[in-house]
Every structure is written in C-alpha cells, then in structure tokens.
Amino acid sequence: MNYLYSLILFAVVSSATPGPNNILVMTSGLNFGVKKSLPVLCGICLGFAFMLLIVGFGFGQVFDLFPHLHTIIKISGVLYLLYLAWLISSSSDGLGTKEQPEPLSFFNGALFQWVNPKAWVVATGAIAAFTTSNSEFAAQALIIAGTFLIVSFPCVGIWLYFGTWLKRYLNHEHxxxxxxxxxxxLLVFSVLPVIGELIKPFT
Structure with missing residues (x-):
C-alpha cells in the first residue's frame, strides 16, 4: 500500500508541476477554450500513459541496439517541437475572425510526448523507481501507466482551466x-538540452 501511495504522489507532482505539456494545454485553453482543447488534453494524458508502457517494456533496449535510431528520433522530435512552438506563436493571428486557426489535435498531444524532455525524465524515472526485476515487472508497468493515466487528467486539466481563466484578463489581441x-x-527553451546533446559531438 505504501508503494501505491508513493506512486500516486510521484504521479501528481510530476503531472501538476510546470512543463511543456502544461504550457501547451494552458495556451490552448486561453486561445480556444475548454471544449476545443479537450482533444489535445486527452492526447497528452493517453499518449504519456502509452509512452510509459513502451519504456517499461524495454523500448530503451532498442536504442542500445540501434543508437542511430535514437538520434533520428531526437532530430525529428526537435523539428516537431519547433513546429508546435510556431503554431502557438501564430495562434492568435486570427482571433475573432473566420481565419482563426484550429486547436491542436489528439494526435498532436500524443506525439508531443516523444519530444518532451520532461516526459522522458518522468517516464524513465517512474519505471526505474517503481518496478523490480521479477516476474511481476509487466504488471508493475501496467500499474504505473494506469496510475499516471488517472492522475494526469485532473492535474493537467487544471492548467487548461487556468488558461481559460487567463482569457478574461488577456482579452486584447495584442x-x-x-x-x-x-x-x-518556453517550449523552445525546454528542448535546448536535447539540441545541446545533438550538437555536442560536433563541438
């Protein structure tokens, strides 16, 4: 029981503290409201739970066998995050007009987990801290993923409502x-460590 309490506390702290996921959701809430931001919220929560399962079932070993694959994923991830940052920076261009851009989709939120530095740290940390090397490893990984799935919706959802609250005070387009x-x-800043790792061999 103490194990479960510790896991829940870890999941709450990891999900509720500031990070790229919460910045993304808060910005969507500000620009599009709760209803239109629900797909990206669901994509983040379900996508991270899926990521935990993949990491828990040994996806890291694939990177050990094929290190170049890890580099390719990192480069693609950085480019995708920069694209999302561009979408956010331009999302207010059409506010109040028929050209208002669309909010990020479920797929955007789910895919974002694989380029989110905080998500990688939390996923690997959770698997390392709350699993043991025995026959119950698969069940433990499922419990961790399920706990984060349940906890992340209210924790990340708070940031969505915070974004809609800010909308009252940021009603001017400027x-x-x-x-x-x-x-x-801030999103670009969050990926700087990954960019540093990519250019380190060339410096």
Whole structure:
C-alpha cells in the first residue's frame, strides 16, 4: 500500500508541476477554450500513459541496439517541437475572425510526448523507481501507466482551466499575441538540452 501511495504522489507532482505539456494545454485553453482543447488534453494524458508502457517494456533496449535510431528520433522530435512552438506563436493571428486557426489535435498531444524532455525524465524515472526485476515487472508497468493515466487528467486539466481563466484578463489581441510568444519561447527553451546533446559531438 505504501508503494501505491508513493506512486500516486510521484504521479501528481510530476503531472501538476510546470512543463511543456502544461504550457501547451494552458495556451490552448486561453486561445480556444475548454471544449476545443479537450482533444489535445486527452492526447497528452493517453499518449504519456502509452509512452510509459513502451519504456517499461524495454523500448530503451532498442536504442542500445540501434543508437542511430535514437538520434533520428531526437532530430525529428526537435523539428516537431519547433513546429508546435510556431503554431502557438501564430495562434492568435486570427482571433475573432473566420481565419482563426484550429486547436491542436489528439494526435498532436500524443506525439508531443516523444519530444518532451520532461516526459522522458518522468517516464524513465517512474519505471526505474517503481518496478523490480521479477516476474511481476509487466504488471508493475501496467500499474504505473494506469496510475499516471488517472492522475494526469485532473492535474493537467487544471492548467487548461487556468488558461481559460487567463482569457478574461488577456482579452486584447495584442496581449494574447505576446502571451503566445512567451509560451512558444518556453517550449523552445525546454528542448535546448536535447539540441545541446545533438550538437555536442560536433563541438
């Protein structure tokens, strides 16, 4: 029982603290509201639970066997994150007009987990800390993924409602645009460690 309490506490702290996922959801809530942001929220929560299962079932061993695959995924991930940052920075261009851009989709949220540095740290940390090398490893990985799935919806959802709350105070298009620039900048900043790893061999 103490194991489960510790796991739940870890999941709450990891999911509720600031990070790329929460920045993404908060920005979507500000620009599009709760209803239109539910797909990206579900994509983040379900996508991360799936990521935990993949990591738990030994996806890291694939990288050990094929190190170049890891580099390819990192490069693709950085490019995708920069694309998402661009979407956020330009998401206020059409506010209040017929050209209003579409909110991020379920697929965007799920795919974002694989380029989210915090998601990788939390996933590998959770599997390392809350599993043991015995016959129950698969069941333990399922429990961890299930716990994060349940906990992440309210924890990440809080940031979505925070974004809609901010909408009351950022009702001027100019203010929203600067807010979106700030959020996209934070997303780019969050991936700088990954970019540093990629260019390190060439320095």
């Amino acid at each position: 203010h929203r645009k600067w807010f979106n620039f700030l959020m996209s900048g």
